[in-house]
Amino acid sequence: MKKQPEKVWENKGIIYRQGRIYVPDNQEIRDFILHDHHNSPDAGHPGTYRMLESVKQTFWWPTIKTDIRRYVRGCDMCQKNKTIRRPDHIPLNPLPIPDKPWEEISIDMIGPLPKSKEKDAIIVIVDRFSKMIHLVPTITSLTSTDLAEIYKEEVWRHHGIPKRIISDRGPQFASKFMESLCTALGIERNLSTAYHPQTDGQTERMNQEIETYLRAFINYRQDDWTRWLPMAEFHYNDKTHAATGQTPFFLNYGLHPWKGNITIETTNPTATSLIEELENVRKEAKAAMEANNEMMRERGNNKHHKEPFAEGDKVWLETTNIHSNRPTRKLDHKRYGPFEILK
Template sequence: MWTASEKLILSEAHDTAYSIHPSSTKMYYDLKERFWWYGMKRAVAEYVAICDTCQRVKAEHQRPAEWKWEEITMDFIVGLPRTQKGYNSIWIVVDRLTKVAHFIPVNTTYSGAKLAEMYISRIVCLHGVPKKIISDRRSQFTSRFWEQLHNSLDTKLRFSTAYHPQTDGQTERTN
């Protein structure tokens, strides 16, 4: 694929703490000031494309929803003082089209099953089953139970990327 020297150059330009995983375009323009080899542009693009870190944090550009409550976003506000009823968090569910939000008091210790029960009674019963849910990678949203529930409801689960909350910007702005 690459010679040893090409691999070293690509790695130094992309993977070090000082380079912070640039995009293939930026990396190519930076490298071409100092280096050149036949097929360098393609090599840079391939290197970035197979970078596991980049694939995990790459933002997914999203089209607007076509119908209300067809696509929703979810997030939690945590670290709140405990209420008299024992709640210490707020679960926020936002419709991507209308921006209507539900604020559901919850406890951080709730299981995926408990959240699913609340989701069905507070969201699905009012608005129907959405086609897509965008949320962060919180354990409640990545649990096997939650995944199986939405698989049976034919709802696609999409997760915002680490350190890139803009993917779930709708809910983050509501927070």
């Protein structure tokens, strides 16, 4: 098959390659772009995959993948704060995939945390289709009625009522929540909802990502995390998810939010074509999630091999058995260092 020529053009002094800005061989410019897409609060220190997808929305250069991998591996903040993914030793049992956004949600809580504006916990609400999240500061003692009010004020007005709830807090919690939500909305009919125990680890991984983001930006006293919560939510919803191949924003709304970056060259599609494109993207996302679930089912009990260390290597010290004077371990650094191996 004959290789098609690349679409490259120039407009107002800017070179475009397949609709993305071609960044010249200038390390200062490229490092600025990498810093902006990794270290800023709305970027939130993403991993290699998510950072690559984010940068590629606007920019391109020949070594972009290698440069991003190098940048992420060299980030001290990521080394300090991120949870190391261990191989799964138990066969995973992924849940069935919903057909469209906000049909199925999962609800969880992170806490207790140091008090920030009189709040000591975070409600995490996740759409299982698009992976979009809403993060709401709350208190650890909230009831199902309190949660229903939070959902009405923060989620329902945007997405409506879910058909199914996933929570590890028990089926009674899910049913009481739905009953309270119907009461709060003045709905005089019973909504059936199914409870599923969390079997695919999605909620735990989500919580870890939120905690990792907060570790990178909160103060030493850990009492300003409510300030960073909106940015943590935006950061997650604006990053490409490995299971869907799309950002939660795009799967919900069919577009990416404006962040003040230079825009790429594009045409102005009609409303009909936008709807068709979004429908196709959602079908592709569901197919990608099904393929991802199949991969999870087939994943074996991979053995973890410890990496050998040598004199002169730089290493990080796990803080598992180290107690600092910060209020909670949940938002403390995962590692200290780096330290050099002397012998």
